Amino acid sequence: MNEITIFSPATVANVSCGFDAMGFALESLGDEMIFKKTESKEVVISKIEGANLPFEACNNVAGVVAQNMLKDANADFGLDIQIFKNFKPGSGLGSSAASASGTAYAVNELLSKKYSNLELTKFAMQGEVTACGSAIADNVAAAIYGGFVLIRNYEPLDIVSIPTPSELVATVIHPQIEIKTEDARKVMPSEIPLKTAIGQWANVGGLISGLHASDFDLIGRSLVDNVAEPVRKGLIPHFDAVKEASIKAGALGTGISGSGPSIFALSEGIETANKVKEAMHAVYKDSGIDFTLYVSRISTTGARAI
Numbered sequence: 135m136n137e138i139t140i141f142s143p144a145t146v147a148n149v150s151c152g153f154d155a156m157g158f159a160l161e162s163l164g165d166e167m168i169f170k171k172t173e174s175k176e177v178v179i180s181k182i183e184g185a186n187l188p189f190e191a192c193n194n195v196a197g198v199v200a201q202n203m204l205k206d207a208n209a210d211f212g213l214d215i216q217i218f219k220n221f222k223p224g225s226g227l228g229s230s231a232a233s234a235s236g237t238a239y240a241v242n243e244l245l246s247k248k249y250s251n252l253e254l255t256k257f258a259m260q261g262e263v264t265a266c267g268s269a270i271a272d273n274v275a276a277a278i279y280g281g282f283v284l285i286r287n288y289e290p291l292d293i294v295s296i297p298t299p300s301e302l303v304a305t306v307i308h309p310q311i312e313i314k315t316e317d318a319r320k321v322m323p324s325e326i327p328l329k330t331a332i333g334q335w336a337n338v339g340g341l342i343s344g345l346h347a348s349d350f351d352l353i354g355r356s357l358v359d360n361v362a363e364p365v366r367k368g369l370i371p372h373f374d375a376v377k378e379a380s381i382k383a384g385a386l387g388t389g390i391s392g393s394g395p396s397i398f399a400l401s402e403g404i405e406t407a408n409k410v411k412e413a414m415h416a417v418y419k420d421s422g423i424d425f426t427l428y429v430s431r432i433s434t435t436g437a438r439a440i
């Protein structure tokens with residue numbers, strides 16, 4: 135194989151209660167990328183559309199991941215990479231993770247599937263360090279494995295795929311303001327009271343159990359975040375109003391997507407997810423802030439060839 139075109143999904147990290155430990159992939163929103171083998175052994179980013187990102191491979195998330203993988207594999211080829219971004223960096227929808235994971239997946243295909251998904255996640259995490267300074271796995275693991283993932287442990291890395299009920303649909307509003315993950319991490323508390331921690335890990339257990347059993351009420355009851363949401367929601371205009379309107383429209387639960395500003399809701403069925411979309415629209419339409427709305431099923435495959 136000398137060339138591959140791939141789709142790499144947008145992802146919702148944290149999923150309310152699972153800060154840095156849970157994520158899921160969207161089916162119908164993501165980036166496209168083209169990778170062509172070259173003889174020069176260099177990694178060249180020849181095209182970027184849809185975002186203002188660095189072309190120098192060593193400063194570009196995709197470039198860094200590709201360079202590291204080719205070096206590790208002692209590959210006898212280089213790469214020409216074209217990147218087509220369909221959603222913006224700083225959206226809270228895993229833009230850098232889509233680039234990193236898409237690259238990890240694509241380069242692995244060009245290397246005849248040398249690496250496991252766990253190894254690909256580790257390569258993609260190096261891209262996250264380039265993007266935001268932290269080796270976070272929640273977005274990249276979701277984009278590689280697809281569906282819901284749990285980062286059970288970071289060192290050593292342990293990723294658990296969680297079943298996705300097919301009726302689960304995400305609604306996302308992306309207010310067009312930029313929040314850098316790096317900045318949103320600075321407002322996080324360095325310690326939390328035991329009582330808060332108990333609530334948080336109990337909800338992670340509830341969410342995982344609800345996903346396994348397709349118990350939508352339990353999923354909804356567990357979409358609670360007492361750690362990041364209280365300190366981050368102030369960065370997102372109208373967060374409380376969007377949350378209240380979404381729940382009223384039938385959403386199982388609503389929370390901040392990753393480090394924001396996007397807000398996600400999960401619903402049972404496409405009809406309810408569309409009602410939630412209308413409810414979010416009603417909150418934002420006169421806000422003076424541009425916004426984009428998405429309704430998407432959960433991707434069960436993650437990054438894939440197209």
Ligand code: HSE
Pocket residue numbers: 147148153154155270272273315318319392393
């Ligand atoms: N879990 C991260 C955060 C999301 O909330 O800061 C970005 O990967």
